[in-house]
Amino acid sequence: MPRTQFVAAPPVGSDLKQISGPATNWIAQLLRQRRDPVAASREDEATYGPVFVLNMFGSKWIIANGPDAAQQILMNKDRVFANGPAWAPLNGPFFERGLLMLDFDEHRSHRSIMQQAFGRSALTSYLRSLHRIAERHVGEIPEGSVAEGNPVLMHKYLERLTLDVALEVFMGVKLPRDEATALSRTIIDTLHAGGSMVRVAIPGNKWWRGLRGRRTLEAFLGARITAARQEQGTDLLSMLCHATGEDGTRLTDQDIINHMIFLLAAAHDTATGTLTSMVYYMAKYPEWQKRTRERSLELPDELGFDELAELTELEWILKETTRLHTPIQIEPRAAVEDTEVCGYHIPKGSLVVVPTGANHYRPEIFSRPEEFDPDRFSDDRAEHKSHRMAWAPFGAGPHKCLGQHFAGLEIKMVLHHLLRKFEWEVPEDYVMPVDMSATPLPEDSLPITLRRR
Numbered sequence: 234m235p236r237t238q239f240v241a242a243p244p245v246g247s248d249l250k251q252i253s254g255p256a257t258n259w260i261a262q263l264l265r266q267r268r269d270p271v272a273a274s275r276e277d278e279a280t281y282g283p284v285f286v287l288n289m290f291g292s293k294w295i296i297a298n299g300p301d302a303a304q305q306i307l308m309n310k311d312r313v314f315a316n317g318p319a320w321a322p323l324n325g326p327f328f329e330r331g332l333l334m335l336d337f338d339e340h341r342s343h344r345s346i347m348q349q350a351f352g353r354s355a356l357t358s359y360l361r362s363l364h365r366i367a368e369r370h371v372g373e374i375p376e377g378s379v380a381e382g383n384p385v386l387m388h389k390y391l392e393r394l395t396l397d398v399a400l401e402v403f404m405g406v407k408l409p410r411d412e413a414t415a416l417s418r419t420i421i422d423t424l425h426a427g428g429s430m431v432r433v434a435i436p437g438n439k440w441w442r443g444l445r446g447r448r449t450l451e452a453f454l455g456a457r458i459t460a461a462r463q464e465q466g467t468d469l470l471s472m473l474c475h476a477t478g479e480d481g482t483r484l485t486d487q488d489i490i491n492h493m494i495f496l497l498a499a500a501h502d503t504a505t506g507t508l509t510s511m512v513y514y515m516a517k518y519p520e521w522q523k524r525t526r527e528r529s530l531e532l533p534d535e536l537g538f539d540e541l542a543e544l545t546e547l548e549w550i551l552k553e554t555t556r557l558h559t560p561i562q563i564e565p566r567a568a569v570e571d572t573e574v575c576g577y578h579i580p581k582g583s584l585v586v587v588p589t590g591a592n593h594y595r596p597e598i599f600s601r602p603e604e605f606d607p608d609r610f611s612d613d614r615a616e617h618k619s620h621r622m623a624w625a626p627f628g629a630g631p632h633k634c635l636g637q638h639f640a641g642l643e644i645k646m647v648l649h650h651l652l653r654k655f656e657w658e659v660p661e662d663y664v665m666p667v668d669m670s671a672t673p674l675p676e677d678s679l680p681i682t683l684r685r686r
């Protein structure tokens with residue numbers, strides 16, 4: 234049993250409880266978290282209560298478990314929790330002044346302008362391109378077999394596809410293959426740099442490549458914005474260039490650059506990882522692949538907004554996958570005042586973390602939470618409705634994911650095409666090894682057997 238550490242005591246005479254936790258050093262703690270974050274969380278909650286403190290990356294993180302704490306922190310009714318000072322140290326300088334890093338009135342004003350690029354009419358205008366990209370990329374995936382030694386590494390193909398979504402749907406550019414590959418590489422360098430353990434630039438290292446990538450993206454987007462302001466395109470960047478707030482304000486060029494770089498990051502691993510994990514679960518549980526394929530075969534090749542909503546079973550699989558492999562495992566916040574969460578004293582300046590990934594495994598909310606069971610989201614069972622925050626992979630409150638509907642359309646569109654063209658499987662004893670250090674992604678790129686139907 235490790236020694237116990239304490240957060241500052243509540244004021245004298247207060248009924249609030251003092252937060253405690255294991256005094257384990259942060260490297261040992263990080264290794265423990267990476268090994269099995271859910272088991273570590275359960276263990277600490279049993280010893281120290283639902284709100285406890287951990288040493289992480291050289292600072293103290295207050296972990297606030299359970300849906301009540303998540304609701305209180307993320308809804309932020311008293312405006313005591315800020316995003317910028319909590320997310321910025323984790324993300325590094327790569328997503329400076331992206332929407333997630335803004336707070337309070339400034340955040341609300343930017344978000345209301347950006348919302349126009351995510352409303353139903355904007356989403357409908359992206360659908361045509363999403364369909365074309367999904368059709369083209371799925372058409373290009375070769376057949377392969379695990380048993381014959383030429384498996385299809387599914388994550389690589391899905392990543393290529395979502396990068397083309399970033400270029401064509403987000404930025405409105407269709408580049409020759411080699412230029413597209415170079416720009417995609419730049420995007421990946423920028424968005425993965427924040428996860429680097431070495432957090433200073435040394436020529437050639439991840440951090441250095443991230444800074445170089447950000448500069449390249451800034452220059453590329455700057456030129457695109459000049460062109461997009463002159464036209465009325467239907468890509469996301471053009472929408473942002475022409476969107477206006479209630480008082481007629483517009484985003485500056487620098488605002489759009491900052492928001493676009495963050496959007497590219499927010500959309501990439503989240504959607505690619507979810508797609509890959511869905512392909513995995515549909516291989517592990519072929520009855521679900523069969524059910525969803527039957528549904529997709531009843532519908533046309535090119536789907537509209539309402540038809541995508543009819544893919545009910547696929548929607549349950551999407552929900553179950555984002556429960557089991559929650560793309561954003563934690564939502565950190567900085568307390569800007571002394572406050573409380575679920576009866577615990579939180580001193581001003583604390584870093585408070587909502588562990589959404591671990592919350593999704595709570596047995597009092599989800600029956601047999603370790604099992605893949607999409608039916609739990611059916612109207613009959615609706616386990617996710619037992620609490621407003623029972624299932625919350627897209628967050629909640631003022632910073633709730635702006636791209637939730639976009640992600641749903643993209644993911645369902647790709648799987649609709651995949652289901653119509655292919656059947657796939659993995660060996661019976663295969664379990665996908667998942668790297669949980671940031672967004673859950675397969676360590677082996679998910680090798681599958683893929684056959685044209």
Ligand code: HEM
Nearest residue numbers: 332333499500503560561564626627628632634635636640
């Ligand atoms: C499966 C896919 C996705 C998941 C699970 C996801 C999850 C999340 C979560 C949990 C947050 C809130 C973080 C916090 O409160 O600290 C968030 C914020 C955000 N997401 Fe997503 N996301 C996904 C895809 C996307 C896509 C495709 C886009 C853009 C097209 C996007 C754009 C954003 C933006 C702009 C924010 C910041 C919102 C704000 O601060 O107001 N996300 N996302």
